Amino acid sequence: MPMRKRLNHTSSSNAGAMVTVSVPRPAAQCRPRVLAFHPELLHGTPLAQSMRDYTYFSYNANEALHLSAGERQTIIGCMEKIRGELQSPVFDKHSRSLIVDNVKLLLDYCIRFYDRQFTTREKMNNDIIARFEALLDDYFRSGKPATEGLPTVQYCADKLCLSSNYLSDLMKRISGESAKRHIRRKVLETAIGLVTDTARPVSEIAYRLGFQYPQHFSRWFKQQTGCTPREYRVQL
Template sequence: MDAQQERLSRLDYSLLCEENICSSRGMLCAFPASLKKPFLIKGAGLVVCRQGNFAFSLNQKPFSAQAGETLFIPEESLFQVLKESEDLQLFILIYQIEPIRDIMGNSVVSMYLYMQLRTEPCYVWNTGEEEEVLKYMALLDSTLQMQESTFNSYEQKLLLLGLTYRICSIYNRKLLDLKTSVGHKHDIFMKLIQLIEKYYTEQRGVEFYADKLCLSPKYLSALSKSISGFTVQELIFKSIIRKSISLLKNTQKNIQEISNYFNFPNASYFGTFFKKQTGMSPQQYRKQ
């Protein structure tokens, strides 16, 4: 088996096993067999096309990509390659978000929310940063060849976080360049995310954020729902839970201290809130 076929087989196996990082580990001249039929992509995906072209469907809608373009695949997408040229050269990386979600900021996580934009999806384009993205992919590939260890695991997480920030920056620039209502709504949504990032430990009411943006609470929640699939309050609650989980996992703070951090009236109130959102108490989560 030559190196090309070996990498194809390894990638195919990684995808079917839903591994945290599924990489082509170098350039491929074809897609793996699993992606040539409808395949649910559990993580976020990148396909950098260096030569040739290919046609594909994403959530049952047809698209195409050619040399110099990057395909961005959102989480939980149904993907299928429909056609590929004989001279195809590409790099593939699909990775799970969950292992790095607790160290992401809200602005980064929001990228995966508003990549679900329904009004004007932009999944394929020439970003001008293909070479930089490939550098991240090459560094990740080198960690996959190393023996597993705590240090190796953290290095992978940090590289994935860095890559995610880069993708977020690219996607942010792309949407802001749209001279349409989508670009305007995206701008408002980004300002909302930044406000939530700053005030979520203190302010949980929609009215506060709407006032900061000089909008009505009803309009702001509707805009947030249309872009991310979540209302303003749901985004705030997700921010609190995400940070709570990080504090429970990575610090020695007790429940009262965590409750105080988020300005809850008392530890019992925080515990009830946490259990309603996650299905278990903070103590149960920490033990698990």
């Protein structure tokens, strides 16, 4: 049975932030490891340009990665290589690039392990997607778009007690589309339903869906379907 470790921790990606770790008892069986590096380490490297791709830095603590024994050894191996370079008596022109390469390797492994975690938590993920769908259905049925605008990824994530990045990454891995794209598709489905199943004026539908001006709604609807709401209604 694979061993899994988890530490309760509080952290922030802001510069100068404090990271606290609460070690579960018995403490003798737990040896926390932390990799911390200054942004200057990455200046001028390809990794600096791709850091935004590591979206898990913005995950909540309850969305932490749970490592198997093998995965844990892989991460420790990366950290030991970095430690070896830092403690080497020889710091030459290759040292910085080797450190950065191993930092990137560690971050890439975390993406792989998160992919595994998303895949193995099928029941939990399906429950989140079902709650996401129900949340959007309730939002549009309640008429909130008319007063509060269209739902955002952040709004939905807050209601689901998730970080926005975690919700988006989960949706991409499970459904193949981002949370933002999923919301847009839901808006279109709702718009088509109102256009085809009701006799409401287009202006009323536009306001009901949170569009400030009917012409903006008509333009958006045509971009999505190839025809205006009135044309769509007539051709049915």
